[in-house]
Amino acid sequence: MTEQDEKPPFLYVVVCAAGIAADVGRLITAAQERHWHVGVIATPLAMNGFFDTAAVEAQTGRPIRSAWRRPGDPRPFPQPDAVVVAPATFNTINKWAAGIADTLALATLCEVSGLGVPVGVLPCVADALAAHPAYQESLIRLRGTGVRFGYPSSGAPGEEFGWERVLDLIE
Secondary structure, X not given: OOHHHOOOOEXXXXXXXXXXXXXXXXXXXXXXXXXXXEEEEEOOOOOOOOOOHHHHHHHHOOOOXXXXXXXXXXXXXXXXXXXXXXXXXXXXXXXXXXXXOOOHHHHHHHHHHHHXXXXXXXXXXXXXXXOOHHHXXXXXXXXXXXXXXXXXXXXXXXXXXXXXXXXXXXX
């Protein structure tokens, strides 16, 4: 196989409903600079104004996925070579660890965990929620499946969120 025959790696970016999600374009830009093709899967709540969906679709050249496709519809994205979840909320992390797949985003995360696909996560969880025992148990459970976590953020104004660094977790 020549270098021209190789397909570029495909990255799923899962976006959750946190205020910091407004800057997800920074992550997409960083991924594209590293030669990833990107498809975005958002939680239903994230689709309700947490980020500029039109700008993200223009940046990736693909529709954002938030709902399941109908039987017979083609897959809009290829299988992922890696997945990042940024920002990852308290709710998403706990449901994922419990195996609850009630949204496309969660079902995707549950599935890729079983396929051995590299997954990097940047939590955005308030300090009070991060202290909850269920959250701590969820982190342990997900780490046990090979999920890699970056430095967490509380989402406080002015706090740095490691958009670009999450890519280091999967490469």
